[in-house]
Amino acid sequence: MANHDPHHHHDHEHGSELSETQLRVRALETILTEKGYVDPKALDAIIEAYETRIGPHNGAKAVAKAWIDPEYKKALLADATKAVGSLGFASRVGDHLVAVENTPKLHNMIVCTLCSCYPWEVLGLPPTWYKSAPYRSRTVIDPRGVLKDFGVTLPSDTDIRVWDSTAETRFIVLPMRPAGTEGWSEDQLAELVTRDSMIGTGLPKAPGAAS
Known part of the structure; x- marks a missing residue:
């Protein structure tokens, strides 16, 4: 019943290519940052915390x-x-x-x-x-x-x-x-x-x- 979703659903020839979901997230992040709603440093700190310190x-x-x-x-x-x-x-x-x-x-x-x-x-x-x-x-x-x-x-x-x-x-x-x-x-x-x-x-x- 437990699901283990892969991070990438498609293989790409070039490692720099992003999936559609990743592109949408990146675009949303850019808009929120430009409008001053999101502090990039704070966002990076939150991501780093959940990747390494919280779990x-x-x-x-x-x-x-x-x-x-x-x-x-x-x-x-x-x-x-x-x-x-x-x-x-x-x-x-x-x-x-x-x-x-x-x-x-x-x-x-x-x-x-x-x-x-x-x-x-x-x-x-x-x-x-x-x-x-x-x-x-x-x-x-x-x-x-x-x-x-x-x-x-x-x-x-x-x-x-x-x-x-x-x-x-x-x-x-x-x-x-x-x-x-x-x-x-x-x-x-x-x-x-x-x-x-x-x-x-x-x-x-x-x-x-x-x-």
Whole structure:
């Protein structure tokens, strides 16, 4: 169900050629800049931030720290906004972040039924499927079926709880730590944490599967 859209849909003989979409974006950027609506330096800073500093690797760091540090885990579940902020990850839109913990008897999933509210500061840009109407509607009424579409099958006695994100409150799933990772460092554990496992549509990688 997850989509991985290529950046270029057509092969070009010359690397300088731009796709139609890229040309439209470039033209819009030029117009907004000329009219003084956009500061090119600010735009470059935002793009650089989302390409290098903001992304699911931030959430993975928070999850890995919670797995090995009981006090941090307690803080994360009590006030995720403050806990991830202590790691340098702060929301730019003032929303409140809530962490929900998976257990052997409870699996959490995140959705936004109204639009695509998403914790950008810890998960980066939302995947295309997260914003799609089928995911937003089906997750609420058939979460187990949606999980199956993602290749996740849970025990029949595991409850599934769906959390609906809003502009004011957004969620991140604290997945269960994989077995066989005793003694692993925080960095090693972070390699096992996937974006989908923090949305609830996936599970962490198994030991040995980390790239």
